[in-house]
Amino acid sequence: MSGASLVDRAARPRYRADRVGTRAHDWVQLLKPRVISLVVFTGAAGLAVAPGPVNPVLAAISILCICLASGAAGAINMWYDRDIDAVMQRTATRPIPGGRIPADETLVYGVGLSVLSVALMWLATNALAAGILAFSIFFYAVIYTMWLKRSTPQNIVIGGAAGAFPPMIGWAAATGSLSVLPVVMFLIVFLWTPPHFWSLSLYACKDYGRAGIPMLPVVRGARHTRWQILLYTLILLPVSLTPSFMGLCGPLYTVTATLLGLGFVACAVRVLLEKQDDAGVSLVGDRAARVSFRFSLAYLFLLFCGLLGDHALTWWLS
Ligand code: HEM
Numbered sequence: 001m002s003g004a005s006l007v008d009r010a011a012r013p014r015y016r017a018d019r020v021g022t023r024a025h026d027w028v029q030l031l032k033p034r035v036i037s038l039v040v041f042t043g044a045a046g047l048a049v050a051p052g053p054v055n056p057v058l059a060a061i062s063i064l065c066i067c068l069a070s071g072a073a074g075a076i077n078m079w080y081d082r083d084i085d086a087v088m089q090r091t092a093t094r095p096i097p098g099g100r101i102p103a104d105e106t107l108v109y110g111v112g113l114s115v116l117s118v119a120l121m122w123l124a125t126n127a128l129a130a131g132i133l134a135f136s137i138f139f140y141a142v143i144y145t146m147w148l149k150r151s152t153p154q155n156i157v158i159g160g161a162a163g164a165f166p167p168m169i170g171w172a173a174a175t176g177s178l179s180v181l182p183v184v185m186f187l188i189v190f191l192w193t194p195p196h197f198w199s200l201s202l203y204a205c206k207d208y209g210r211a212g213i214p215m216l217p218v219v220r221g222a223r224h225t226r227w228q229i230l231l232y233t234l235i236l237l238p239v240s241l242t243p244s245f246m247g248l249c250g251p252l253y254t255v256t257a258t259l260l261g262l263g264f265v266a267c268a269v270r271v272l273l274e275k276q277d278d279a280g281v282s283l284v285g286d287r288a289a290r291v292s293f294r295f296s297l298a299y300l301f302l303l304f305c306g307l308l309g310d311h312a313l314t315w316w317l318s
């Protein structure tokens with residue numbers, strides 16, 4: 001046997017395994033797994049704080065459906081945005097612009113998973129949960145991605161509603177109805193989205209400008225964006241405390257929401273006061289905006305943990 005074929009035999013299986021692994025990884029990346037992990041967590045929280053006993057199998061199926069649906073919407077977003085993703089540094093290596101997954105296969109994948117998730121939700125729970133799930137996919141994939149994202153700097157404010165529906169979906173899956181608390185949870189995520197995204201957009205501004213996407217700092221400038229971030233954190237703080245004012249939760253949630261809300265406002269004030277030029281562009285590498293973006297992720301996760309902990313405590317004490 002020649003040396004070359006020995007090398008071939010040794011190399012071939014490893015090459016195949018790597019390719020299979022890479023392809024599987026790319027199919028998962030189309031679902032934006034890191035982003036949807038928090039989306040799914042908020043949906044699970046909505047389900048967990050809903051009143052009445054929930055069948056654990058149906059709860060698990062509902063959470064799986066929210067996961068599949070948000071991933072599917074992400075895949076349709078990547079299919080539609082393949083032109084701008086190729087231009088932006090942050091997204092240029094995604095599976096479609098990277099040439100690793102064909103665009104048409106991504107569309108079939110996104111639409112297929114959308115149909116599967118909605119049908120499964122309907123079969124396992126009820127029409128209300130399935131209906132809001134379908135509407136969320138439509139809102140993110142069509143209203144936000146295909147329309148608002150490229151046409152208005154308010155794109156993420158209105159489009160952010162898509163990512164705010166999961167707590168309502170979780171609650172509806174558990175109860176077949178809606179109530180004040182899931183609507184407040186919707187409002188919290190809705191008002192959280194602008195400071196979450198605009199913090200990131202302050203330091204990703206060049207990317208969006210190059211791709212021609214009218215994100216707020218591109219259109220209205222960095223200084224205006226800094227004020228808007230502060231405005232939304234200031235509105236978010238009292239809204240996040242509505243469950244306390246309405247007697248829908250106890251002191252654990254109230255303390256958590258107050259501390260986190262003040263922390264988020266403090267991050268926004270730092271973003272506003274950061275050393276900047278006349279146009280509001282940071283002179284210190286957008287340090288405050290980076291901290292604010294990271295804090296936004298911790299904020300939402302911990303706030304909903306506070307709600308879950310409060311709910312568990314009330315149940316345990318009763
Ligand atoms: C229109 C609304 C939103 C916009 C435009 C937006 C935009 C973004 C962008 C551009 C990133 C960076 C992603 C990357 O580089 O891969 C990001 C990260 C993230 N977003 Fe959002 N987001 C929105 C809503 C949400 C919602 C509703 C959630 C969850 C409830 C969320 C959770 C996350 C998480 C967890 C990350 C971090 C991902 C990582 O660590 O790589 N986002 N978001």
Ligand SMILES: CC(C)=CCC/C(C)=C/CC/C(C)=C/COP(=O)(O)OP(=O)(O)O
Nearest residue numbers: 035069070073074077136137140162163166
């Ligand atoms: C239940 C359900 C269907 C929920 C869908 C909600 C969802 C996936 C929300 C996440 C929002 C998100 C990833 C925005 C990214 O914006 P972008 O697409 O402008 O970001 P990009 O530049 O990174 O692609």
